Amino acid sequence: MARLFEFQSKKLLKQGGIPVPAGDVAATPEEARRIAERIGKPVVIKIQVWVTGRAGIGGIQFADTPEEAEAKARQLLGMKVKNFVVDRVLVEEKLAIKAEYFVGLVIDDAAKKPLLIFSPAGGTGIEEIARLHPEKIARQTIDVLKGFPEFEARNMLIRVGVEGTILPKLADLLTKLYKVAHSSDARSAEINPLVLTADDNIYAADCHLVVDDYAVYRHPDFGIEIAREFDRPPTELEKIAYRVEEKDYRGTFYFFQMVEQTAGSEKYIGFNGAGGGGSMMSMDAVLNRGFKLANYCDTSGNPPASKVYRAAKVILSQPGIRGYFASGSGVASQEQYHSARGLTKAFYEEKLDIPAVIRLGGNFEEKAIEILQTYLKDIPGVVEGYGRDDSPEFCARRLEELVAKNGGKRYEIRPFGETPVPHKAYVFETVTGRISFDHSKCPGCNTKGCVPACAPKILKLEDGKPVLAITPEEAKKGKCTECLACEIFCRFHEQDAIVILLPIPGLKEYRERILAAKAQT
Amino acid sequence: MAILVNEHSRVIIQGITGREGMVRAQLMKDYGTKVVAGVTPGRAGQDVYGVPVYDSVLQAWEKQGPLDVSVIFVPAALVKNAALEAIDAGIKLLVIVPDRVPIHDVLEIAARAAEKGARFVGPNTLGLVSPGKAVLGMIGGRAERAREWFKPGSIGVSSRSGGMTSAISYYLTKAGLGLSTIVHVGGDAVIGLSHPEVMALFEEDPETRMAVMFGEIGTTQEERVADLVESGKFTKPLVAYIGGKAAKSGTRFSHAGAIVEGSRGSYETKVKRLREVGVHVVDAISDIPIKAKEVLGT
Numbered sequence: 001m002a003r004l005f006e007f008q009s010k011k012l013l014k015q016g017g018i019p020v021p022a023g024d025v026a027a028t029p030e031e032a033r034r035i036a037e038r039i040g041k042p043v044v045i046k047i048q049v050w051v052t053g054r055a056g057i058g059g060i061q062f063a064d065t066p067e068e069a070e071a072k073a074r075q076l077l078g079m080k081v082k083n084f085v086v087d088r089v090l091v092e093e094k095l096a097i098k099a100e101y102f103v104g105l106v107i108d109d110a111a112k113k114p115l116l117i118f119s120p121a122g123g124t125g126i127e128e129i130a131r132l133h134p135e136k137i138a139r140q141t142i143d144v145l146k147g148f149p150e151f152e153a154r155n156m157l158i159r160v161g162v163e164g165t166i167l168p169k170l171a172d173l174l175t176k177l178y179k180v181a182h183s184s185d186a187r188s189a190e191i192n193p194l195v196l197t198a199d200d201n202i203y204a205a206d207c208h209l210v211v212d213d214y215a216v217y218r219h220p221d222f223g224i225e226i227a228r229e230f231d232r233p234p235t236e237l238e239k240i241a242y243r244v245e246e247k248d249y250r251g252t253f254y255f256f257q258m259v260e261q262t263a264g265s266e267k268y269i270g271f272n273g274a275g276g277g278g279s280m281m282s283m284d285a286v287l288n289r290g291f292k293l294a295n296y297c298d299t300s301g302n303p304p305a306s307k308v309y310r311a312a313k314v315i316l317s318q319p320g321i322r323g324y325f326a327s328g329s330g331v332a333s334q335e336q337y338h339s340a341r342g343l344t345k346a347f348y349e350e351k352l353d354i355p356a357v358i359r360l361g362g363n364f365e366e367k368a369i370e371i372l373q374t375y376l377k378d379i380p381g382v383v384e385g386y387g388r389d390d391s392p393e394f395c396a397r398r399l400e401e402l403v404a405k406n407g408g409k410r411y412e413i414r415p416f417g418e419t420p421v422p423h424k425a426y427v428f429e430t431v432t433g434r435i436s437f438d439h440s441k442c443p444g445c446n447t448k449g450c451v452p453a454c455a456p457k458i459l460k461l462e463d464g465k466p467v468l469a470i471t472p473e474e475a476k477k478g479k480c481t482e483c484l485a486c487e488i489f490c491r492f493h494e495q496d497a498i499v500i501l502l503p504i505p506g507l508k509e510y511r512e513r514i515l516a517a518k519a520q521t
Numbered sequence: 522m523a524i525l526v527n528e529h530s531r532v533i534i535q536g537i538t539g540r541e542g543m544v545r546a547q548l549m550k551d552y553g554t555k556v557v558a559g560v561t562p563g564r565a566g567q568d569v570y571g572v573p574v575y576d577s578v579l580q581a582w583e584k585q586g587p588l589d590v591s592v593i594f595v596p597a598a599l600v601k602n603a604a605l606e607a608i609d610a611g612i613k614l615l616v617i618v619p620d621r622v623p624i625h626d627v628l629e630i631a632a633r634a635a636e637k638g639a640r641f642v643g644p645n646t647l648g649l650v651s652p653g654k655a656v657l658g659m660i661g662g663r664a665e666r667a668r669e670w671f672k673p674g675s676i677g678v679s680s681r682s683g684g685m686t687s688a689i690s691y692y693l694t695k696a697g698l699g700l701s702t703i704v705h706v707g708g709d710a711v712i713g714l715s716h717p718e719v720m721a722l723f724e725e726d727p728e729t730r731m732a733v734m735f736g737e738i739g740t741t742q743e744e745r746v747a748d749l750v751e752s753g754k755f756t757k758p759l760v761a762y763i764g765g766k767a768a769k770s771g772t773r774f775s776h777a778g779a780i781v782e783g784s785r786g787s788y789e790t791k792v793k794r795l796r797e798v799g800v801h802v803v804d805a806i807s808d809i810p811i812k813a814k815e816v817l818g819t
Contacts, residue, residue, distance in 0.1 A: 107624055109711050109740045112631040144625075145632045185625055187710075214597065215623035249596065250540070252620065276708055277682020277735060280764045281806060300684070301620055302541070302659075329684020331670065331691040333647060333662035362687070363662040388691065391807065478540065 002211045002224045005048045007090045009209040013191075016180035018173055020204050023092030032073030035091040036066040045072050048088040049081050053124075057081065062094060083232030095203055100193035102126045103174060105181045107188070113141040114181065116148070116174060120160055122193040136160060148178040169202055184222075185215030228254070235260055240506040241297075241314045244307070248432055251303025253311050256296045262320030262410075267403065268294040270315040270411075274328025274339070275300040282327035282359070285392035289400045291325075294318045302334040306432060306482035306502050308342025313504055316350050317511055319518070321411045323403045324356035327395055330388045332362030340368035340385070341484040344375050345500075348491075353380035354411045355402035359395045361388030375492050382406070415515060416508035419499045428468055429476040433502040435486070439465045441497035449493055450486040459486065523651035523702040524677065524722040524729070525614060525642070526554075526590060530655055533558045533581050533612075535603045536594035537569050541618070541659065545594065546570055551664030554655040557585045578610040592616040592648070592657050600644065601626035608639045616657045617643035617713070627711045634713065641713030642704065647683035649704040650690075660687060660705060674699010676813060677723040679716050680735035681706055681742070682764065689735055689762075689809055696810035698819070701729040706742075716742040720755045731758040731816055733809055736791060738765035744785045747794040758816040760801045760809055763791050 004012075007025040014020050022039050025048065026032040036043045047059040054060050061076060063069035069091060079086045102122035108115040118138045121129045130137050138160040142148045153174035157167055173194070181189040187210045195205040211219065216227035226234045226242045234242070241255035262268040269286065271293045273279025279298050286293070295318060299311045315324065326343065339360055347356065360368040369385035376383040382402050386395050421427065425436040442465045450466050451459045458479050460469035466486070470479050482502070490498040526532075532549065536542040537559025547570050550556050556572050558581040565576040575581040582588055591607040593600060593615060600622045607615055608630070615634075622644040634641055642649060648658015653673040660683070661667025670691045676698055680686035686705040693700060704719050706712055714722075716734055723729045732755075736743040743763065749755040766788050785791075795802050801812050 107628070107711060109715070109742070110745060112628060112635075112711050114628065143632065144628045145636070182625060185623055187624060212624045214621040215625065217598070218623070275682060275684035277680070277685035277737065277764050278688065280682075280737070281685070284766065329682065329688040331687040332684055333659050333666075333687060335662065362684075363666050388688070481540075 002213055002216055002222075002227045003050050004209045004211060004222060005050070005088070006046065006207060007048055007088070008222065009189075009207040010204065012180055012184055012209065013177075013204050013207055016183075017176050018180065018204055019202060020207070021092040021095055023090060025088050025090050026073060027077070027088050029070045029074040029077065032089060032091050033066045033070035036063060036069035039091070039093050042094040043069050044092050044094045045069060045076060046090045046092070047076050047079060047081065047086045048090055049084040049086060051081055051084070059086075095195050095205060096198040097193075097195050098198050098200075099196040101170070101196070102192045103177060103194050104190040104192065105177060105186065105188060108141060111141050113144065114178065116140045116142060116156070116178060118156060118160065118170075118174065120162060126192060142178060148175050150175050165200070166196065166202070173202060181209070184209060185212045185218060186210060187212050236506075236510055237314060237317060240504065240510060241311075243505055244310045244314070248307055251301040251307055252298060253303060253307050254296075254298040255311065255314055257318075258293045258295060262294050262318060266292045267408070268292050268321050269323040269325050269399070270294055270297075270318060270321045272297045272299060272311060272315060272324065272326040274298065274326070274332065278327070278329030281329070282325070282392045285327070285396040286325050286399065288393070289396045291323070291396070291399070294321050299339065300328065303338070304482045305338040305342040305345070305484040306430075306500075308339045309346045309484070309502055310504050312343050312346035313350070313507060316346065316352070316411070317413055317507060317514070319411060319413045319514060321354065322406070322408055323354050323399050324352070325396070325399050326356070327359035327392050328361070330359065330361035330392070332360075334362065335364045336360040336362050336368035337364050337371055338483060340371040341488055344371055344488060345484055347376055347379060347381070347383060349417070350414055351379055352383070354409060355381055355399060355406055356383045357386070357395050357399040357402065358383065359386045359390060359392065361386070361390070371488070375488060413511055413514060416511045418501065421499060421501070426465070426467060428472045428480070430480040430482050430500075431476065431478050433482060433500060435480070436499045436501070437466055438497040438499075441495035442466070445494045445497070447494060449489045450498060453485040453489040455483045455485055456481050523654055524719075524726050525649060525702060525704070526651050526655045526657055528553060528555065528654040530555060530589045531585075531587065532556050532590040532592060532655075532657065533560060533578065533588050534572070534592050534594060535560045535578065535607065537561055537572065537574055538564050538567065539594055542594035543569055545592075545659045546572055548659065548662065548664055548667070549592070549656055552656045552661070552667055554657065557588065578606050578612065582610050588612050590614045590616065590657060592618065594618050597621040597623075601630060604630045604641065605633055608633050608637050613639045615639065615641035615643075615713070616646060616648050617641055617707075618646060618648060618658050620645045620708075622709070624709070624711055627709070631711070631713065643707040643712060645709045646707040646712075647686060647705040649702060650700075651702045652700050658705075660703070670694060671703060672699045673701075675701055675728060675730035675817070677701045677719075677726070677729040677732040678703040678735075679706055679719040679723075679732065680704070681708060681716070681737045682735055683708070685735045685764070685806070689733060689806065692806070692810050693733070693813060696814065698810060698813055698817070701726060710740055715740075715745070717745040717749050720746055720749055720759070724755050724757060729757065731760070731813065733813060734759060734761040736761055736763045738763070738788050738791070739786050741785045743791040744794050747798045747800065750798040750800060758801070760803060760812045760816065761795055762803050762806060762809060763788055763795075
């Protein structure tokens with residue numbers, strides 16, 4: 001779930017007509033000073049990070065003068081909090097607090113409705129209060145077809161004893177919060193504390209919105225880099241992986257790094273699961289053998305071979321891993337040979353020299369296993385393929401044995417090589433890449449096997465040479481499914497005349513940086 | 522009997538001319554599902570594996586007669602429109618296959634479905650199978666595989682993981698146990714029919730003698746199944762497995778979430794709650810067929 005920073009959330013509240021304290025976000029101490037000057041009153045300075053309990057770690061400071069604000073901001077900027085380095089602070093008017101309320105909106109999975117919660121006792125102890133004094137918590141589910149009328153908000157507030165001039169103000173605010181949450185596709189929206197000031201105004205003193213990952217595409221203005229649950233900023237490699245995922249809607253490719261450094265004696269492996277449930281089960285199996293995961297990756301939902309290929313290339317950009325483990329549920333509905341071909345192309349190009357255990361159970365697993373065994377038998381690393389009747393536990397044990405046999409060798413990443421496309425080659429574009437045929441090699445080919453190998457049947461022979469049987473535009477639009485079968489056939493059975501280029505923006509430079517850093521040490 | 526779908530259910534496919542729509546139309550048809558029409562706006566008059574394509578659900582209904590089920594294979598951003606169209610036309614069961622449907626869209630679909638007395642499976646579901654009768658969605662992948670992996674019988678399966686729906690059902694079949702209906706309820710936080718709702722259907726189905734549930738951490742579905750058992754609304758034997766033991770326990774996003782869910786949602790709470798009310802919770806997937814045999818006394 002994609003979190004917004006406090007200052008972003010407050011901007012949305014403000015747009016939705018909910019009062020927030022005067023202020024702005026600063027990336028430098030000087031900016032902080034200028035904001036404080038503009039406010040012209042004592043200010044509060046808050047670090048902008050996704051952690052709770054900021055006050056307790058000194059992340060919230062007060063300043064009476066602009067000079068003091070500058071000095072405090074200098075202290076806070078650059079501060080390290082968990083995996084964050086503070087790069088922005090919010091400078092705001094300090095409020096004279098008379099009372100603190102709590103208001104939060106979540107999605108209730110049982111009711112299948114948004115649920116609004118209000119408590120007249122807000123602040124840090126809210127969860128404790130909810131447990132000890134459930135009568136102080138008002139709840140209201142919202143009918144999304146009808147919306148959230150003001151009177152429902154008012155009645156909800158009356159139930160927890162709100163009265164007087166504050167009542168209509170709060171009711172109005174609650175209806176506005178629902179509108180903000182709905183229009184920003186929030187999974188949750190929370191104002192805590194909602195402050196009543198000495199002069200009887202209401203302000204959202206802190207606010208935090210979590211946006212639905214699946215709806216981030218509707219909100220390019222939020223500037224969300226990776227629409228996924230992170231409690232730290234994404235790593236370089238995660239950003240590279242996400243760009244692959246973002247541009248290719250076919251199937252899922254989720255990549256998450258558990259560690260950035262795989263140094264030490266720990267047995268790190270590259271992990272490639274398929275499907276949430278199957279991945280969890282497979283993960284348990286390798287963890288039980290004493291392995292540690294360098295990454296968690298899920299390629300599921302019937303991704304094309306090209307996507308699995310890119311996933312493997314990203315996984316194999318992690319130096320120090322001692323093995324590669326791929327395993328899903330074991331009884332997948334999807335044709336498993338797509339994954340097998342993706343892995344084959346990647347492992348072959350990388351000249352993989354650590355063991356890989358690949359459990360590709362499901363439709364056409366026999367063919368998938370055969371692909372791995374036939375084409376990867378000559379690379380330095382041992383690659384074993386298994387199916388639905390081989391348990392994840394057995395496969396994890398196999399990997400353990402193979403890693404031991406390989407002397408626990410740690411993987412060294414390779415420079416990102418790209419096979420050059422010969423001059424005058426026959427080339428066409430695919431959804432995410434480019435295929436080239438070196439027709440000068442075709443006369444030496446006896447089988448012309450690339451044409452029958454092509455799953456979507458888009459190739460034909462012309463003068464003994466494979467060409468498109470459809471228009472190049474159709475191929476680019478997706479008629480070429482990037483199944484990789486033609487390239488693999490030609491490489492291993494014939495003239496190695498076909499090259500499929502599947503770019504992964506940023507990966508070449510990423511590997512260069514890692515290799516350069518290694519060369520220096 | 523089976524639940525939700527059988528050999529008589531009249532099915533349409535929305536998005537039938539797309540990549541997945543086409544392939545899975547063949548799966549469903551080959552398996553024996555009564556696929557009577559497909560819908561892709563602008564493609565009326567075409568056909569996919571002999572299934573006539575129409576421009577709208579309403580048009581399909583007018584030309585083909587009453588429809589029971591729509592299986593939706595359109596891109597996530599278009600799911601809401603497609604689902605509301607099907608509900609509005611009067612279809613009472615939707616199977617929403619696509620992943621990544623925005624949650625506020627799902628809430629709107631749920632509200633409209635409730636209003637019209639319709640139900641939906643998914644989003645983010647592989648679908649469901651009543652073995653020997655019909656398949657909806659993409660589960661099994663190919664008809665011959667679906668026939669080989671899932672044999673008819675008396676165990677109902679409900680799972681939050683698509684792959685594990687197939688895996689568990691396959692392992693049960695391999696152990697000589699048959700299945701009444703297997704349902705992948707979908708992997709998202711808000712789904713149409715969740716575990717407790719599927720269990721209630723299994724309770725009503727005379728053919729289903731026991732149920733198997735694959736649960737996961739997060740949401741309150743498994744706890745609500747425990748509530749059903751406790752209140753006597755689900756009385757058949759239930760074998761359950763909860764995935765996600767190794768995953769780091771759910772990160773809380775908000776106080777509001779914590780207030781609503783309390784301690785529910787975690788691996789420990791789910792297992793404890795289910796065991797308390799007498800559900801057979803197993804620690805390994807491979808124990809499911811063993812436990813099921815024991816329960817059925819076969």
